[in-house]
Amino acid sequence: MSLAEGNLEKAFAKTIVSGMKLATDNPFKDPLANPLALAAALRSLGIEALVWKPETLFAAIDRKFNYWSDQKVGEALDKFHDTGLIQTDVPSLVRQKIYAIRIIATSDTAHNEWHVFEKVGCAFNDRVAQWGIVEKLSPGECARTIAIIEHIRPDDDNYSREVRTYIAASCYEEGMLTTSPSKYLSMCDDQLRQIMRQDGGSEIKFEMRNKISDRVTAIRGQLRTMAMVEDITTIQALKIIAVDACGDQVIP
DSSP states (O other), X not given: OOHHHHHHHHHHHHHHXXXXXOOSOOGGGOTTOOHHHHHHXXXXXXXXXXXXXXXXXXXXXXXXXXXXXXHHHHXXXXXXXXHSOOOOSSOHHHHHHHXXXXXXXXXXXXXXXXXXXXXXXXXXXXXXXXXXXXXOOOHHHHXXXXXXXXXXXXXXXXXXXXXXXXXXXXXXXXXXSOOTTOTTTGGGHHHHHHHHHHTTSOOOOHHHHHHXXXXXXXXXXXXOOGGGOOOHHHHHHXXXXXXXXXXXXXXX
């Protein structure tokens, strides 16, 4: 970037941020903030905010929500253009959640690539993602991630085979025999059955899936735990209910 281009970027960022109206509520201080609360707050910056460069976006957040003065914002932007380091009061985990929201709102990569889905899921489940290693999501974390994604993009529930296989593998490792009754993970039931066959076992019969689905419907809302039952149908139903509860908890 030339010196003239850099000065133009700084001027553009400062112009955007200086016009921000201060907010009374601030979800950007809480590392455990619900990602949907962050998404709602980001919308107050304007529909174009999610495509701003990170230094501009965080400067706008600090100005509006953390009450930074125009001078402090200007100094932070100058420092970024001099050093490449973002100076902000937004905690690291909140920044990761914002990056995850940007990915969901502006691209299809989390719908199509398992490793992007995983890292978005880490952020949405209050975990600091590390891109160099695999960090498996549990079925409950997958459900929470799906719930958030579909709340941000309610008209797009089309996930690639590799993402569905990733979720199915998580469910298999947790001993789930089917996901078909799940509100959030039903789309990976075919992949779960395939994994069961490939691992030397056999997929459960259609009748058993129906029994589990019926049992889920029968016991939703009742106070039961897996320690209270012994039959496999009820245990499987309770697993699905627990997974779905993880997704339900994040929806306002």
